[in-house]
Amino acid sequence: MHDRVVITGIGLVTALGNNVTENLHNLTNAVSGIKQMKFLVSEQKQFPVGEVKLSNQEMCEILDLPYDCHISRTSLLGILALKEALKDSGLLDTKGLGLISGTTVAGMDITEQHYPEPLPPNKPPVHDCCSNTNFIADYFGLFDYTSTISTACSSALNSLILAKMLIENGVKYKVVAGGTEALSKFHLNGFRSLMILDENPCRPFDKTRSGLNLGEGAAYLVLESESSAKERGAKILGVLSGTGNACDAFHQTATSLSGEGAFLAMNKAITSAGITPKDVDYISAHGTGTPDNDSSESAAILRLFGDDYPPISSTKSLTGHTTSASGSIEAAFCLLAINNYFIPQNVGYSAPDENCIVPFVGENTEDLKLNNVMCNAFGFGGNDSSIIISRYE
Amino acid sequence: MKERNFLIKHSVKIEPNKVSLDGIDVLLSERYNTFLSDIYHEKRLAYPKFFKMDILCKVGFLATEILLEAENIERFVPRRDRSIIFCNKSSSVSTDLKFTHDILDLDNFYPKPSLFVYTLPNIVTGEIAIRNKYFGETNLFVMNDRDDNVISELVEHALMDEEINSVVGGWIDAESENDYEADLCIFEIKQ
Numbered sequence: 001m002h003d004r005v006v007i008t009g010i011g012l013v014t015a016l017g018n019n020v021t022e023n024l025h026n027l028t029n030a031v032s033g034i035k036q037m038k039f040l041v042s043e044q045k046q047f048p049v050g051e052v053k054l055s056n057q058e059m060c061e062i063l064d065l066p067y068d069c070h071i072s073r074t075s076l077l078g079i080l081a082l083k084e085a086l087k088d089s090g091l092l093d094t095k096g097l098g099l100i101s102g103t104t105v106a107g108m109d110i111t112e113q114h115y116p117e118p119l120p121p122n123k124p125p126v127h128d129c130c131s132n133t134n135f136i137a138d139y140f141g142l143f144d145y146t147s148t149i150s151t152a153c154s155s156a157l158n159s160l161i162l163a164k165m166l167i168e169n170g171v172k173y174k175v176v177a178g179g180t181e182a183l184s185k186f187h188l189n190g191f192r193s194l195m196i197l198d199e200n201p202c203r204p205f206d207k208t209r210s211g212l213n214l215g216e217g218a219a220y221l222v223l224e225s226e227s228s229a230k231e232r233g234a235k236i237l238g239v240l241s242g243t244g245n246a247c248d249a250f251h252q253t254a255t256s257l258s259g260e261g262a263f264l265a266m267n268k269a270i271t272s273a274g275i276t277p278k279d280v281d282y283i284s285a286h287g288t289g290t291p292d293n294d295s296s297e298s299a300a301i302l303r304l305f306g307d308d309y310p311p312i313s314s315t316k317s318l319t320g321h322t323t324s325a326s327g328s329i330e331a332a333f334c335l336l337a338i339n340n341y342f343i344p345q346n347v348g349y350s351a352p353d354e355n356c357i358v359p360f361v362g363e364n365t366e367d368l369k370l371n372n373v374m375c376n377a378f379g380f381g382g383n384d385s386s387i388i389i390s391r392y393e
Numbered sequence: 394m395k396e397r398n399f400l401i402k403h404s405v406k407i408e409p410n411k412v413s414l415d416g417i418d419v420l421l422s423e424r425y426n427t428f429l430s431d432i433y434h435e436k437r438l439a440y441p442k443f444f445k446m447d448i449l450c451k452v453g454f455l456a457t458e459i460l461l462e463a464e465n466i467e468r469f470v471p472r473r474d475r476s477i478i479f480c481n482k483s484s485s486v487s488t489d490l491k492f493t494h495d496i497l498d499l500d501n502f503y504p505k506p507s508l509f510v511y512t513l514p515n516i517v518t519g520e521i522a523i524r525n526k527y528f529g530e531t532n533l534f535v536m537n538d539r540d541d542n543v544i545s546e547l548v549e550h551a552l553m554d555e556e557i558n559s560v561v562g563g564w565i566d567a568e569s570e571n572d573y574e575a576d577l578c579i580f581e582i583k584q
Contacts, residue, residue, distance in 0.1 A: 104513060108489065115493050129484050129535045147543075148535045150484055151515040158532060165550045186489070189496045190512060193504035245530040246473070249522040252510045264473065264528055268556070380510075381519030383531050 004241070005164045006392060008234040009089025009222030010332045011081035011178075014319045015050035015215055019084055024336050030345040032318045034201055034213050039073075040183045044192065046199045049183060050215025050320025052077060063139070071135075072107040073216075077325075078136040078180030081218035085176060086140070089222035089234055098145040098172040099137050100163050101220075102155025102179030104324040106132040109184040136180070145172060150324070152379035153286075154245070155179050156219070157327025160387060161243040163223045173228045178220035178328030187323070188214055194253065202289030202321075204314035205298065205359045207351035212288040215320020219328040221335070238335050241372070242273025242388035253380045254292055259300030261384035262286075262376065266304050269374065273388040277305045279372050280388070282343050284330045285359070286376040287314020288321050289348075293378065295355040302357065311360035313346035327377035327385065334373040334389050341368050397545055399552055402559075402579040405460040407432075407452055409571060414459055429455060436462075440524065447488040447511035449567040450520045453479070456575035457521050457561060464579060469526055476529035476551045477518045478562035479577075480544050484535050485514045487569050517565065529557050539564050552582045 012019065015033025016026040026033065034050045059076040060067040063083070078101065086092045107127040130148040137143040145166075149158045156179025163177035191197050191214060198211035229236055246268060248261030255262070270277060286297055294314075301309055315333055322329050333344060346359035371391045378384045405414050410428050412419045421435045432455050433443055443454060461468060488511040496504050510516060518531040530551055536543065548562050563577035 106484075108493075112493055112497075115490075115497055128482075128486065130482075130537050134537070150513070150533055150535050151518075151531070152513045162550070165553070169550070169553075171546070185496065186493060186512075189504040190492065190509035193506045193509050195506075245532070247477075247519070247522040247528050247531045249471075249519075249526050249528055251523065252516050252519050260528065268554075379515065380513050381515035381517075381531065381533075382522055383515055383519070 004226040004239050005167050005223055006226050006229050006236045007221050007238045008229050009085040011085030011220045012332050013052055013077050013081045014217035027344050028342055030347050034320050042185050047197050048213050072110050073182035074106050074180050075132050075135045077218040079139050082220045085220040085222050095142050096144050097142050098175035099143040100147045100159040100177040101133040102149045102159040102324050103129050104150050105181050105184050105187055108186045109182050112186050151383040153323050154377040154379035154383045154385040155324035157377035157385040164240050167225050174224040176220050176222050179325040180218035181323050181325040183216045196290045202317050203348040204287035204289045205294050205356040206349045207353040209289045212290055213320040215322040217322045217325050217329055219332045236392045238338055239390045239392050241390040242269040244268025245385045248382035255296040259296040261382055262297055262300035263303050265384040265386040269386040269388050280310050280374050281370040282310055282373045283312040284334050284375040285312050285314045286378045298356040311343050312357055313344050313360040315344050317348040331375045334375050338370045338391050398583050399580040402581050403460055403463045404578040405456045407456050407575040448570050450517045452573045452575045453517040453565050456577050471526040473528045474558040475527050476557050476560050477531040478547050478551050478560050479565050480534045481566040483566050483568045485512050487567055488512050548580050558582050
């Protein structure tokens with residue numbers, strides 16, 4: 001039997017807060033971080049966004065970096081979250097770690113400020129996705145393996161899946177994986193051009209849902225083999241017990257009505273965890289709040305779980321859709337839910353939709369114990385991923 | 394070189410003005426348009442969506458058409474046992490720049506959905522999966538420079554999924570309309 005892959009550290013920066021404690025507080029109290037934009041320079045003020053409540057300059061001060069307007073916000077958010085994850089797992093002085101980071105926006109926020117002029121010379125290139133990962137890695141000087149995944153909104157979840165493979169194959173013993181994404185004019189306008197942004201706070205799975213709110217943030221999880229964690233006496237927060245990735249093969253951006261890719265990915269995750277749908281105690285849905293995503297995800301869930309599905313919620317009405325970082329942010333939320341005995345609320349839900357599941361909006365019970373939690377992230381390009389995180393016992 | 398647990402069934406390369414299959418140049422009978430359109434016409438591909446694609450997808454589409462035709466098995470049959478694993482270095486930068494151009498002129502502001510769709514590097518894996526009805530894993534990894542060892546490892550990892558028997562994978566990059574490269578293979582698991 002495989003040495004299990006366990007999680008020993010979490011770092012989180014989202015609209016809900018700048019660290020795990022703040023995120024946990026706002027998540028349990030269902031306080032949304034979606035507000036009118038403050039840091040993103042855009043004329044599209046009608047769209048509320050889930051911004052991290054720190055300016056780039058403030059983040060540079062916290063991180064003891066010279067304030068340089070050429071450091072991408074994506075990198076800064078990533079470093080903040082990664083630092084917390086390393087501290088949490090007690091690995092801030094450990095060399096030879098692996099880093100897998102998902103991003104799509106990367107340094108677009110910087111590049112778009114200069115366009116159409118070329119970037120000034122003598123500045124490190126920050127636009128592309130892997131230079132963003134490497135900039136984050138170089139801040140710590142602990143990583144001898146870096147990899148960057150760019151599969152749109154499933155990027156960060158795919159990072160966790162690759163990390164699990166690397167550990168199971170003995171390529172690395174300790175891998176920090178996740179994703180980071182900052183808001184930029186570029187992708188706000190892109191999502192707007194697709195007509196999937198809502199001018200009101202988003203309402204996942206609700207009959208009146210009419211689009212998503214964009215968000216930003218970063219989350220990294222420290223993954224290692226169970227033996228490595230035990231050997232160094234690390235606290236173990238959970239087990240990454242199952243993973244699945246599959247393709248919709250339907251359309252570049254829209255999901256198929258039947259949610260074929262989502263169904264295949266969730267089914268693979270459950271099978272590889274060696275459990276059955278009945279063993280899943282909570283599903284953290286992709287649940288973006290767009291009419292298409294929520295109905296197709298619901299169709300896939302109903303097909304796999306039947307009418308007797310476990311509690312389901314989307315946290316995107318709290319954080320906004322953090323695109324390439326959403327997978328690891330929501331996986332971190334799942335770990336918080338397991339260890340703090342609660343299910344996050346699906347904020348914004350009021351009217352049932354016959355094409356959708358009914359999400360969790362109730363009160364948490366005293367005796368709640370989550371043993372297996374599913375976390376979904378579906379990306380443009382038909383790239384659908386799902387993982388199972390289990391309680392460590 | 395480390396022994397791998399896969400065999401290479403076919404390989405295709407596309408560069409500006411050069412296309413080869415299994416190491417043998419594919420010659421085009423006529424040249425009257427861009428090189429990529431000429432390949433499309435030469436191969437008599439009836440897939441008009443090709444003309445809407447961005448440069449990365451065009452190169453990926455044509456390369457996989459040539460590659461999969463060589464496989465000589467029935468095509469377009471839905472299959473879950475094949476995944477797509479690509480690596481590149483330029484992400485979708487060529488289209489990103491075009492899209493940025495469209496949203497920066499305040500007097501002529503119009504973000505085009507048809508262009509935005511292609512501002513993601515993994516759309517190329519989606520286009521190929523849609524065309525060929527592949528439901529397996531699809532992933533695109535961005536790396537600073539091409540590293541064939543890493544590509545081979547990623548292909549091996551994909552083949553560890555018990556459902557997956559073959560991978561369409563390799564290197565595909567498009568820095569601009571005139572500077573592109575595809576070097577793709579069909580990898581099959583060793584029995």
